[in-house]
Amino acid sequence: MMNSPVSTMKSPMYNNDKNPTTGQYWRIVRTIIWKDINIEMRKKTLISALFIFSVMVTLIFTFALDLDKSTRDNVAVGVLWVTFVFASTLGLNQTFANEKNHRSLEGMLLSPIDYTAIFVGKFISTYIFVIIIEIIIIPMFYILYGIQLFSPLFLLIVLLGSFGYTLVGTLLTSIAIRTQVREIMLPILLFPVSMPIIIASVQCSNAILSGANWGQFSNAFNLVIVYDIIFIGVAIMTFDHLIQE
Amino acid sequence: MGMINVKSVSKSFGMKEVLRDINLDIEPGEFTAIVGPNGSGKSTLLRIISTLLRPNSGQVTVAGLDLNTKAHTVRQILGVVSHHTLLxxxxxxxxxxxxxxxxxxxxxxxxxxxxxxxxxxxxxxxxxxxxxxxxxxxxxxxxxxxxxxxPRVILFDEPHTGLDQTNSIILDKILQSRSAAGNTVMLITHDIKHALALCDKIVVLHKGKVEYQERTTQISYDEFASKYHEITNV
CATH class of the missing domain: 1.10.238 (Recoverin; domain 1)
Structure with a gap:
């Protein structure tokens, strides 16, 4: 008699047995970004919520911290990053919101795509929204705090810092989406994991704006880059496992 | 080997055993209905066949392709209509x-x-x-x-739920046209009358087990209703 066909499936997920070409992969990523941006252009809920939240936080800090110029210069970068982080977290909570209503995420999981394309698409669309908010916040800070924020190196660290934060946030959202308390779960998971990149970004930003030389902030800068690279790898390696039931 | 082949599949969620040693063979072009009371494991079985869920043990093949190694290829030939519209x-x-x-x-x-x-x-x-x-x-x-x-294989999970009569008739026509076009169709439903009228084969799932399967030409509605009541007590 033949052996029993029963096989315990040790693989934690179904394998993607056929790898798409690079062109196909990026077409799918573009499709997911197009879909998210198209929906947001119609709803405008995320951008408006992020805008109102960011303006509120900035104004509250400005009027609450009625400080002299030097103290204000010292706390400005901290306040700026608090605004970035809170606004990004608000945005990240909405990363898979469009997929919740009719379980559209399952629609993507049922299609013959490399699941990491979902992650890359979702990450890029969220990052675009975060950048739009930063484009609004930075000039606002310049006006309210009178700090010159338009240094290329400072803008680079803002982009790299928010890149890492959004990257980890998108990954953790794919875990939080399966829980009943998604809005609470995301910050609980995200804040401890993202602490290194936030601290390093704040240190770098402070040093750049106070005119410190490269040697004084190179370690923090390198930490931001290494963090980003590590989490690109972690996300690509783990997303398949996290997104499947 | 059939178009959909389910061999000794079991699935548990925590301590709750939802599917127990399921064996099912659906031939190419066959229109099969899976019926059973709530909680009998119908949707779980569909989610396993559609690659959304992984069984704890057993093997599922679609068009001869093992889901454990060829899920990507299977997704190319599979269409799924679920409770949710996925839109x-x-x-x-x-x-x-x-x-x-x-x-x-x-x-x-x-x-x-x-x-x-x-x-x-x-x-x-x-x-x-x-x-x-x-x-x-x-x-x-x-x-x-x-x-x-x-797709060559289409899985429908209670597609008639919440539809008015007009939409229900349109849906039936679509189901029949897919079957007539040679697609293998699996329909999960509560509606025995509908299932007997539309399908080639009917399978009763109860408490996670396949309790009965028969070709619809071999059994009348009354005989089947009595059998169904005997199995499920519903």
């Missing part, structure tokens, strides 16, 4: 189908989209946002989404 409210019908057409790498997508919209009678409202659609229209669009890539 986006803030996209139009056409945009929803365009999105899925790109995911399935359909090259002649404009032709295919217009063809499936025509099949589900939604051509006139293809540029309307899905959030303004009635439930019946959304369900029909969901079917259009599922057949967009011309």
């Amino acid at each position: 986006y409210d803030n996209l139009t019908a056409y945009e929803n189908l365009l999105f899925y057409a790109h995911l399935y790498s359909i090259t002649d997508y404009a032709t295919r989209i217009n063809m499936v919209l025509d099949k589900v009678n939604l051509t006139d409202s293809k540029d309307t946002l899905v959030r303004t659609y009635s439930h019946g229209m959304q369900q029909r669009l969901s079917i259009a989404r599922a057949i967009l890539h011309n």
Whole structure:
């Protein structure tokens, strides 16, 4: 008699047995970004919520911290990053919101795509929204705090810092989406994991704006880059496992 | 070997055993109904066959392809209509189908989209946002989404739920046309009468086990209703 066909499936997920070409992969990523941006252009809920939240936080800090110029210069970068982080977290909570209503995420999981394309698409669309908010916040800070924020190196660290934060946030959202308390779960998971990149970004930003030389902030800068690279790898390696039931 | 072959599949969620040693063979082109009371494991079985869920043990093959190693290929030949429409409210019908057409790498997508919209009678409202659609229209669009890539196997999970009579008739016609076109169709339903009228084979799932299966030509409604009551006590 033949052996029993029963096989315990040790693989934690179904394998993607056929790898798409690079062109196909990026077409799918573009499709997911197009879909998210198209929906947001119609709803405008995320951008408006992020805008109102960011303006509120900035104004509250400005009027609450009625400080002299030097103290204000010292706390400005901290306040700026608090605004970035809170606004990004608000945005990240909405990363898979469009997929919740009719379980559209399952629609993507049922299609013959490399699941990491979902992650890359979702990450890029969220990052675009975060950048739009930063484009609004930075000039606002310049006006309210009178700090010159338009240094290329400072803008680079803002982009790299928010890149890492959004990257980890998108990954953790794919875990939080399966829980009943998604809005609470995301910050609980995200804040401890993202602490290194936030601290390093704040240190770098402070040093750049106070005119410190490269040697004084190179370690923090390198930490931001290494963090980003590590989490690109972690996300690509783990997303398949996290997104499947 | 059948088009869908389920061998000794078991599935548990925590301590709760939902499927127990399921064996099922569905031939190519066969229209099979899976019936059973709530909680009998019908939807779990469909989710396993559709690659959304992984069994704890056992083996599932679709078109001879083992889901454990060829899930990606299986997804290319599989269409699923679930409880949920899997659509986006803030996209139009056409945009929803365009999105899925790109995911399935359909090259002649404009032709295919217009063809499936025509099949589900939604051509006139293809540029309307899905959030303004009635439930019946959304369900029909969901079917259009599922057949967009011309799958060989289509799985329907209680597609008649919440439909009025007109939409229910349209749905039946679509189901019959897919079956007539040679597709293998698996329909999960509560409605025994519907299942007997539409399908070639009927399978009763109860408490996670296949308790009975028969060709619909071999049994009358009354005989089956009595058998169903005997098995499920419903």
